[in-house]
Amino acid sequence: MNYLVLLLSTAVLFLAAQPSLVNAFPLTVISCDREMTMVSPPERAIAHGSNLVEIMMALGLEDRMLGYTGRINIDETEGLYPGVTQLRQLQRDTPNLEMILDAESDFYFAGWSYGMRVGGEVTPDSLARYDVPVYELSESCIRLGQKNGASFDYLYRDLENLAAIFGVPNRAEALISDYRNRLEKVLAQVAQREHWPRIFVYDSGEKVPFxxxxxxxxxxxxxxxxxxNIAADIDNSWVRIDWETVAARDPEVVVIVDYGAITAAEKITYIKEHAALSHISAVRNDRFLVLSYSDLTPGPRNIDAVERLADFLIAG
Known part of the structure; x- marks a missing residue:
């Protein structure tokens, strides 16, 4: 199947109404399947996790942020966005309702499995009772049953919506134009390729891989x-499969997600030494590429990840 056709079609995720690129309030945008109306731009926002913080930073919104929750590799993020050092870590893990309210935040940018969980304490509904609006990361909407194929339109939609919410729509326009131009260059390089290598993304897990x-x-x-992607047929986002399935699909490249207590080198060693994987092409040919958590979750590093992966595949 030629996935370029799917990638180049940008209409699917934009069936929902998009915000007008006019700095006017009140403003209504779509977050997952909800309409949310902002009467003025936030001034004390909280974002959860490194990729969501970097989306805010890419839009130049650090002066509108109270701080962040979740874990961030400050050294990595600072290299791209020095302003991150000005932000406070308000809670190391998923925030609780009390923390958000005590901080007097006026906006929470999070996602399902990115700082919120279905049925949890912190949700758009629970925070709405205290007049704290929540914008949900578009990729995470699948946790609510919304099934749209993965696309960079997730990222573009979030950039446009957030820029509108904070009254800086032109910043999103500039970023999206740059991202589209860079992607077009990569697509032109790979469009005529006859063989598309099979790729396994290894996040974590020993008994079963994530x-x-x-x-x-x-x-x-x-x-x-x-x-x-050897798991492209699984109609979900981040999932657990089994090693037998990985072995049967014989990935030619393994992309290692570099984060957490287990290092990328340790993950590579584990795969190389796994008895069920000794025959797969990636192990036999030593084809491993390390990318960071922020490279592979929705955010401004996604375009860098495309460029690096494309170069790696071409070099192989």
């Missing part, structure tokens, strides 16, 4: 770079 299914952002990254 990987990216067909609705996770790595699906869009792999497709744009000219590869095929």
């Amino acid at each position: 990987t990216a299914g067909g609705f996770a952002m790595p699906q869009a990254i792999i497709t744009a770079a000219g590869g095929e």
Whole structure:
């Protein structure tokens, strides 16, 4: 199947109404399947996790942020966005309702499995009771049953919506134009490639691996770079599969997600020494590429990830 056709079609995720690029309030945008109306731009926003913080930073919104929750590799983020050092870490893990309210935040940018969970304490509904609006990361809407294939339109939609919410629509326009131009260059390089290598994304897990299914952002990254995700047929985002399935699908490249207590080198060693994987092409040919958590979750590093993966596949 030629996934370029799917990638280049940008209409699917924009069936929902998009905000007008006019700095006017009140303003209504779509977050997952909800309409949310802002009467003025936030001044004390909180974002959860490194990729969501970097989306805010890419839009130049650090002066509108109270701080962040979740874990961030400050050294990595500072290299691209020095302003991150001005922000406070308000809570190391998923925030609780009391923390958000005590901080007197006026906006929470999070996602399902990115700082919120279905049925949890912190949700758009629970915070709405205290007049704290929540914008949900578009890729995470699958956790609510919304099933749209992975696409960079997730990222574009979030950039446009957030820029409108904060009254800076032109910043999103500039970023999206740059991202589209860079992707077009990569697509031109890979369009004529006859063989698209099979790729396995290894996030974590020893008994069973945690990987990216067909609705996770790595699906869009792999497709744009000219590869095929071995878990593309799984109608979910980040999922657990089994090692037997990985072995049977014989990935030619393994993309390692570099984060957490277990290092990328340790993950590579584990795969190389796994008895069921000794025959797979990636192990036999030593084809491993390390990308960061922020590269592979929705955010401004996604385009860098496409470029790096495309170069890696071409070099192989």
